[in-house]
Amino acid sequence: MTPGARISAAIEVLDQILAGQPAEQALLRWSRSSRYAGSGDRAAVRDLVFDALRCRNSHAALGGALTGRGLMIGGLCAAGQDPALLFTGQGHAPAPLVAGEGAGSAEGVSNLPDWIRPLWDQSLGDSAQAVAAAMQHRAPVWLRVNGIKADAAEAIRVLAGDRVDAMPDPRLATALLVTGNERRLSQSRAYRDGLVELQDLSPQLACATLPVAPGMRVLDYCAGGGGKTLAVAGRSDRLTLVAHDADPARMRDLPQRAARAGVKVRLAPDPAGVFDLVIADVPCSGSGTWRRTPDSKWRLTEKALLDLVALQAWILRKATAHVRPGGHLAYMTCSVLDPENDAQAAAFLAENPDFRQVSRHLWTPLDASDGFFLALLARR
Incomplete structure (x- = not known):
């Protein structure tokens, strides 16, 4: 595919996303209907789409419209390229520019949803603007x-x-x-x-701070694919590792991953008993990973965030029952928003006076990689 054809493909995918389709789904649909596209083409189109979503508002302002075409024009302008050189209408390239396209300004435009910007600033304080700017760039691997x-x-x-x-x-x-x-x-x-x-580096740093010693019983209460389970497994021997998730299908790859890593993990649809360490990496807004999943920040609503905060509190109440006296509960999110982080931990401690906070960390792209929060809590 020519550069112009890749831009045309990205425009098609972006229009589907702007109409409400999740980014991965839209990209997969395009890929399946475009058998002529090689692996390099698919990767290039994906990069164009994700770059546009990270900077949706500013690219739309530069390009002249919140459309796939406007985002692609704005992205070229932001990169210092003349979009007229690729918007030629020749072959599979998009149609030539018309009056007003590519003549906009992104001065003062935020690439965060309007409703979340005050909460973002409140949660991150002096680093809010720098973290928001970092979220406009591709995340490292x-x-x-x-x-x-x-x-x-x-x-x-x-x-x-x-x-x-x-x-x-x-x-x-x-x-x-x-x-x-x-x-x-x-x-x-x-x-x-x-x-x-x-x-990612941030959850690695979080797992490295957890109190792990030989012979401990560890429960990963929201295990998902098991990344935290396997990270803990590599820190000590003779651990009893148990993984649970409300949706067991999320753990379907964990047995294979554990076998590849050379560790044993027991899957528990309904965990019983108490543990030395319970890890609760709860469902969250994912605001700390928005540069990896940029379409999710535009889909998040105020109601959805409130629902997530309520779900997190409910999960913490359930996980608490599995922490032995003297044991630890590690509350984690991949969010940078205070209602999901410090405010959630404070509410838990107010409701559970038999717990105390041992440590608290918030990592961001400025000092680690993804945004990630850990509150390590100990049962007295």
Whole structure:
């Protein structure tokens, strides 16, 4: 596909997203109906779509309209390119520009929904504007080295054998930043053999702070794909690992991932008993990961956020029953919004005086990678 044809495809996908279709669904539908598009074309169209969604408002202002066409014109203007060179109408390129297109200004335009901007500023304080700006750029790819099978140096060597470039992070021995050929990762031997797992730096840092010791019983209460379970598994031996999720289908890949990592995890549709550590990485707005899933920030509503906060409180009440006296509850979100983070932890502590807060962390793209929150709570 020519650059112009890729832009035409991105316009088609964006119009479907703006009409209400989730981004992944729209991209998949386009891919299935465009058999002529190679893997490089599909990756390029995806990048165009996600870049446009991260900067939806400012690109629409520059391009002259909140449409797929307007977003693509605005994106080229923001990158310092002349859209007229690609909007030629020749071949599969989009039609030439008309009066007013590409002549707008993005001065003072925010790439956050209007209703959430005050809450964003309140939650992040002096760093609000810088974090919002960071969310307009593509997120890096991070790996977690599985200490059961390799160290960072060995993982880097094996990745290099498949032409995947990675470098260690000085803050955490298990963290590797992928610096080249990230799309080869899923086919690499290091990934297939369980030497590395995809996991962002921020949750890696969170899991590294958890109190884990040999022989402990650990319950991952909202396990999903099991990333936190496997991160904890790599920190100590003789752990009893139990994973639970309200929707067991979310855990369908966990047995395979655990086998690849060389650990044993028991899936528990209805967990019983008490544990030394309970991890509750609860459903949330995902505001800390909006640069990875930029369409979700435009779909989030005030009511949906209130519903999420209520669900988080309910999950915490359920998880509390599984924390033994003297044990720990790790409350986690991939959000940067205060109602889901500090306010939620404060409400829990007010309702449960037998718990105390041991530590609290909020990571953002300014000091780690994704936005991620941890409140470590201890039962007295």
